[in-house]
Amino acid sequence: MSEQAVATHDTVDHEHLEKGAPILAVKSMKRYFDVSAPWLNRVLEGQPKQILKAVDGIDFEIKAGETFSLVGESGCGKSTVAKLIVGLHGPSSGSIEFEGRDIAGLSRTEMAPIRRRLQMIFQDPYASLNPRWKVRDIIAEPIKAFGLASSEDAVSDRVGELLTQVGLSPVDGEKYPHEFSGGQRQRISIARALASEPDFLVCDEPTSALDVSVQAQILNLMRDLQKELGLTYLFISHNLAVVCHVSDRVGVMYLGRLAEVAPSETLFSRPRHPYTRMLLDTIPDLEMSGRERMPVGGEVPNPITPPPGCAFHPRCPFANDRCKTERPEPRATGDGALVACHGVEEGRVPDDPIMGKVPVPEGLNA
């Protein structure tokens, strides 16, 4: 069966969603990369195999219409999670359920109707747009591939509609990507992602390559589109102030694992995990009144040889012997948060709230 034929037969599983079930559920997901030296060098030099655990067993769920964000320092595995979800990487183990169906091991043909509904927006819009194609052809491609318009005229109309929806003009379709600014190119990427009529968008640092003045405009557009089209977002960003104000829930990643998952309001007013506290202390202008700042120390360890026990223990001021040997599993705190920390469980980590509010980034509609 052609991809197109498959694509036209899929339907949204409303029954599944109406039961309050998550649209996406990731269970015990792992992705390991073999980063060993070439075989002969290894044998000659007596080196062992080197396995990099980019994602090392994570669980989370996202409800329809929600924005779930992943934060963490560079190299913690956020982009790998994004690529696993849209099928650009296969997981080493674990499952990825989209509307209750495990999509982790699906073939290209089986995945086609799911790919239509699960799109990704990348950090660098220029790299993700074919420079030799006119914008109209870039946006028309998914419409044609998934059989979403019945004639060439209908495709053109739809392209014009999408360009208008992202704040551009239908005549912009006649230009090439290099004729646009960075912000406009990201609008084109969004139009292309929307062209396949998705329900779920994975947004990997969608504004971090843009000028600060333009970032808020793109974020405001994404929010408007979410409301208008009922989209669900997995959002990845380094900018914690942005994450605070655009997310419903947030997952904090450290060396391929989730240190904490909590509703955004809870995470930014009562961070539990020492790593979350450390990240929040890097937010400029966050008034910490009533709570001590936790200094940011050390660097993310090499993921090929992660520390035993809790991977954060070498940087954690609250670590004890248990943290050095026993890996903590996420535990519910009773107020909607999940925290993987022995110190929090044992009451060794202070639980003082942050009294100040994270400032709204300039231009972002609060």
Ligand SMILES: Nc1ncnc2c1ncn2[C@@H]1O[C@H](COP(=O)(O)OP(=O)(O)OP(=O)(O)O)[C@@H](O)[C@H]1O
């Ligand atoms: N294809 C690959 N082969 C080998 N290692 C990889 C591959 N992709 C990612 N990694 C490694 O996996 C780890 C996690 O990378 P990833 O890009 O997911 O992190 P990240 O949190 O998104 O970082 P950043 O914010 O810098 O993008 C890193 O150590 C990275 O070098």
